[in-house]
Amino acid sequence: MAHADDAAIRQSLAKLGVQSTEIQASPVAGMKTVLTHSGVLYVTDDGKHIIQGPMYDVSGAHPVNVTNKLLMSQLNALEKEMIVYKAPDEKHVITVFTDITCGYCHKLHEEMKDYNALGITVRYLAFPRQGLESQAEQDMKSIWCAKDKNKAFDDAMAGKGVKPASCDMNIADHYALGVQLGVSGTPAIVLSNGYVVPGYQGPKEMKAFLDEHQKQTSGK
Incomplete structure (x- = not known):
């Protein structure tokens, strides 16, 4: 939450033409975490220094x-x-930023039964690579607004076309979050701890990676 003493930070951001969506405490003393539409920034309390890019905790x-x-x-x-395509015996959950015009996104979706059979639940968010004014963005909004989103998505990925539909959801929210997470292409696979795997991973490779990543992050 922002406070009155964040004025210096907002002033510095304004000089760069950056508008913050939220200012909150950071893990580092003397700095604040600033959420923007284009990513996360770390700014000193006096607003004089700004750092862009991921911050890592290497204490563990x-x-x-x-x-x-x-x-x-x-x-x-x-x-x-x-x-969402939920695995019957769920062991892992991944969130995939996808684009219906992306070849490897099609390949990933074609193998959905294999991912699910290995205990991997797949959750999709939209990330139109050509931008928010593209035909892909319009088509994906229609899919996300469909009464049966899964069927609409399946049909689109099978090349059956997209039936126009409208609602008050905003694909821009998906896209902005993808940008903040560092997504630049699709598919981009986000693990439950925020780790991003860029690009396609086959079902068996994905399962092996998830198992190993889980062992490493749990310290087991």
């Missing part, structure tokens, strides 16, 4: 990207908007 056995971990609360706040 394995480095932790605290920047992306912070953003996971925003990601989970979008849970009701996600298109």
